[in-house]
Amino acid sequence: RYMVVYQYGSVVLFNFGDEEETEFLNVVRKYCKEEFGKPKKEDYGVLIRPTLSEWSHGSHDIIMLRKFDIDNIRIIASVLAQSIALDYFAKLVDEMINVFSELNRGMERTGTFTMTRKKLFQLVASANFTLADVIVRMGLLERSDAAWKNINYARVFEFMREEFELNERFKSLHFKLNIIQHNVRLFLEVLQNRKSDILEWIIILLLAGEIGVGVYDILHEA
Template structure:
């Protein structure tokens, strides 16, 4: 017992020294260890990039400058990704923030669709600012002839009675019952729910206040009475802004016209010019094809020095050129002034403005010049074919005379023998 008590008394100071040394070691490690890392900084919010789209330059003939403005489009680009291994650093060690990622350029077809949608949105904004109504107008060239009598007989309820002696077109009105059922029942017609269709005998159709997805339904109504349907239908877009507070009777714009009031006579006047324009575009393309064909013939004659066209093919080209010229002058009535324009000076102003806007006179002048070129080539080729025929007849006569001489010589020889 005494031995064990002595051993404990000797070992106790050694154990106390070791525990003190260990404590001091832990304190030293605690003082030398770095402080805990600060919490990571909050992620910066996504940055916005603004792109500005500009409208086309203003129209040189009286386009209102207040309608041309810049419209910002906001597109969100993703925030820069955090760099690994930098979250534990202090704010002093962090570099400058990364720039936002650039936006890829949109494809051309998306730009075209955006331009068209932006044009319609621009018109709607103009209408809301001026407390006016935008009426979209669509012109189609469907075929070469339409039977107006059968069209009127099957749609007599929708036909608007004519106010002039013109018989080459008919105006039909349709009401959107789903859009305004109460007004239809009460008999109070709201013009914003009325759809108008102007059908011309030469194949043009002009729709007023009809959306794109509804246009096919109206065209199918006319297709039942059409003949000579085209493989590719022509289309043209326009717009009418109805502004009751307009100081003047009308005001021109870029692909639209501002009117104080859009009446049935205004629809007839605008429809007549748009129908002629879209039809004239079709005939110009037809004549361009003939010019290209004669150009190829002339180049072939230049290289080979011979002419190989058949007489039947040439006569077909002659008939096509004459029929195109007759259709433009007689069917379209390109130089006939509208009866409504004769009676009212206000509608005459609209008629003249639209004809200048669509350059109908200049375009017909170009068409007439091309037709004269075609006629000159036709006359030249006809002379070549006529000379060929004359040469053939001359050789045939020579051969017949030679045969007759041979027969006479043979008979003389037989008589002498």
């Protein structure tokens, strides 16, 4: 049995029963700063066949290996962990997309923008952190060291990434983040224009007040 824990929140367990799984996950929770609400779980089959004619053979929802060594464990665990984490980040991004969709619908109906500058900046930070987590912490664009050095591990690595569609899902996530950035630029311009309008009105009122005082002085002297 093996358990692999990743700093971005994924845990991969090999050959654990349900009760053992719960027990070991509770141990991991003691070292977590925060927990992601309801955990998402995904099962995948890894079958070991020492007599397999080839190093590995993959099909839908299962991969067969001739040897279950530490490099195969690292490769399979990393892809499974990234897949689960991508689901989590995709949900976050979809929620941000929904926020901007509501804002756009509101502007279409009323012609006004109601989000505060602080809330908008929080969304910007969240989008930036999401992209940084996916690329840096998850290492989604990185290739396994074993896959670089050995063609057999490279085939396992490529099969697993294709099986879980990591490249396509990352492209989809990146596309949505670009949409968010486009909306952010648009609404920042709206806020900036609103601020400029307020400053213009303040200047107009100050000028009007100064003119009013001047007229009063003239009339008073007359």
